[in-house]
Amino acid sequence: MSREEVGLTGGWEPREYQKPLLRYLESGGKRADIVAHRRWGKDEVALHWAAIRALRRPGVYWHLLPEASQGRKAIWDAVNPHTGKRRIDEAFPPSIRTRTRDAEMMIHLKKGSTWQVVGSDNYNSLVGSPPLGVVFSEWALAKPDAWSFLRPILAENGGWALFLWTPRGRGHATRAFESRARDAEWFTLRSPATDTDVFSQEQLARERAELIAEFGSEEEGHARYASEYLVDFDAAAPGAYYAGLLGEAERAGRIGRVPHDPALKVDTAWDLGIDDYTAVWFFQQAGREVRAIDYFETSGEGLPAIVQAALAGKPYVYGTHHLPHDVMVRELGAAGRSRFETLGGLGVSPIAVGAAMDPEERINAGRLMIPLTWFDAEKCAGGLERLRGYKKRWNRATRSYGGPMHDESSHGADAFGEFAANRGGGPVVRPAARAGRGEPLGWMG
Numbered sequence: 080m081s082r083e084e085v086g087l088t089g090g091w092e093p094r095e096y097q098k099p100l101l102r103y104l105e106s107g108g109k110r111a112d113i114v115a116h117r118r119w120g121k122d123e124v125a126l127h128w129a130a131i132r133a134l135r136r137p138g139v140y141w142h143l144l145p146e147a148s149q150g151r152k153a154i155w156d157a158v159n160p161h162t163g164k165r166r167i168d169e170a171f172p173p174s175i176r177t178r179t180r181d182a183e184m185m186i187h188l189k190k191g192s193t194w195q196v197v198g199s200d201n202y203n204s205l206v207g208s209p210p211l212g213v214v215f216s217e218w219a220l221a222k223p224d225a226w227s228f229l230r231p232i233l234a235e236n237g238g239w240a241l242f243l244w245t246p247r248g249r250g251h252a253t254r255a256f257e258s259r260a261r262d263a264e265w266f267t268l269r270s271p272a273t274d275t276d277v278f279s280q281e282q283l284a285r286e287r288a289e290l291i292a293e294f295g296s297e298e299e300g301h302a303r304y305a306s307e308y309l310v311d312f313d314a315a316a317p318g319a320y321y322a323g324l325l326g327e328a329e330r331a332g333r334i335g336r337v338p339h340d341p342a343l344k345v346d347t348a349w350d351l352g353i354d355d356y357t358a359v360w361f362f363q364q365a366g367r368e369v370r371a372i373d374y375f376e377t378s379g380e381g382l383p384a385i386v387q388a389a390l391a392g393k394p395y396v397y398g399t400h401h402l403p404h405d406v407m408v409r410e411l412g413a414a415g416r417s418r419f420e421t422l423g424g425l426g427v428s429p430i431a432v433g434a435a436m437d438p439e440e441r442i443n444a445g446r447l448m449i450p451l452t453w454f455d456a457e458k459c460a461g462g463l464e465r466l467r468g469y470k471k472r473w474n475r476a477t478r479s480y481g482g483p484m485h486d487e488s489s490h491g492a493d494a495f496g497e498f499a500a501n502r503g504g505g506p507v508v509r510p511a512a513r514a515g516r517g518e519p520l521g522w523m524g
Contacts, residue, residue: 091127091169094120096275103266104128104239112218112242112259114252115270116308118277121243122154125214126170128241129194134175137191138211138238145220147184147198153216154196155184199225211238218244219252246306246314248322248467253312254460271310283308318471320442320483321492324449325467334463337455339363339372344398347390348498350490351406351418352378358491359389360462362498369452369502374462376491382418386425400427401498404435433501438483441496448499465491 093101097120100111115121122142129140144150157166171186171194178187184196199215202225209232215221226240233240244252259265272278278286286308291300305314313326328334339345343363350358357380361373375389390397406419419430445466454463468488472481483489 093124093127094275096270097124100124100266100268101128104241108266109233109237109239110259110264111240111266111268112256113268113270114244114246114256114310115268116272116275116277116310117245119270119275122157122214122216123159123166123170125216125241125243126154126166129212129214130170130175132212132239133188133192133194134190136211139208140192140194140212141210142194142196142214142216143199143202143221143225144196144216145198145222146200147196149217150196150198151184155181202228209236209238211236213238213240215240215242216244218242219247219250220244223251223255246310246312248306248314248319249312250464250468269310272308278308318484319467320469320471321445321449321466324446325463328449328452328454333452334454334456336457337370337372337453339394340365340370341394341396345372345395346398346401346498346502348401348494349406350403350494350497351382352490356487356490357385358462358465358494360459360491360494360498361393361395362502364502367451369448371452371454371459371462373455374459374491376461376465382421383425386422386427390427399429399431401431401433401501403433403493403497406430406432431501433497436500438493438496441493441500442483444499445492445496448495448502462491462495464488466495 100113101124103111113119113121125142129142133140142150142154144153155167158164159166159169162169167186171188175188175190176186177189179185180187186194188194199221202222210229211233213229213233215226229240232238242252242255246253256267256269260267272283287301287304290303291297294300294303299318302314302319305311313329325334340363343365346362346364348360348362350356352358356376356378359375360371361375363370363372373393377385377388380388400422402419402422406422407417409417419432422430456463465488468486469492470484470488472484483492
């Protein structure tokens, strides 16, 4: 950066281990993915780089957190403990501003640029000029659809994108990083605390000990330490139900290529979201062995669209479709029909309706089934991400775990547990298609 730019951004100088990223960006690089330990200074680098770019090329620049409320706390109101100043004031000093809009978390700059903190959960509602530069902070917790939306905009206008995160188990951020590391167009950096001078060995040992004490479990405390300080992609998230078992499955070679066997019928297991996700697993069974060959997930769709997208066009001969007990509930908005009847009218048959059960029963069944299961790594990637992310609720007041957390991971995990709990048998019903409600589709098994 020029001497003028250093002066305008408060004389900031990058730390030694941050310089390779800055050299890449200074040389004209447009895509960077940084997975680094806590206190690495990821957002600090991004703030100053955005300020420099905004001075050079007038335009719109966004700093995205998974939710806007997180952005206010972590970026807009955050104070640098070493200087006592707000981080945004260090990166965007008053001398280069024309206006600051606190409600919108937006800064207008003298050379015509704007910089704003926004939530990546609400990316498609943002209006105005398209951005020239974006930062995805806490990328592992963000919706990957946000990047799918912004990528063509930046490709068209020559803009840049910077991804910053700390691992939270294997998920979309991990998969993207491993793919980008093989792409010459990307700068990628994986930086554990053992490779920087932020913490001494004594401090790291103390951090690990405190996390173990905080979680009340050496296994879970070390898992959080390995994830946040050692940047371990395979560390189980604290409170995770299935991540450890899936790690064992991966080491045993049971997550890889699992082809569909035309000689075996394909059973499905569903979790139907009303206003959120619907998840469908596809299984084949050979003796005691379970093969997870496919996974489907969607949100915001009606049952006809879900059935068409999930089941049609696949080369499968279907066996039993496993659904939870609430599929029998009648819906006022569907002329009093249950989803069971609606699915039957769409050709989904036979259906095995599971009994109402405590979530822990379903979870325990899932734990018992994973050691018997082979997973297709590619077709089940989304489902594996959901299983790895499925975890207990952490109660800060009691400093203890409760039951399962309901989030984007719970639907795929519940569908998996539904099959695990009921695959051995149970009442199977063949819904009858009723007049005026559609006939079974010819592609159904």
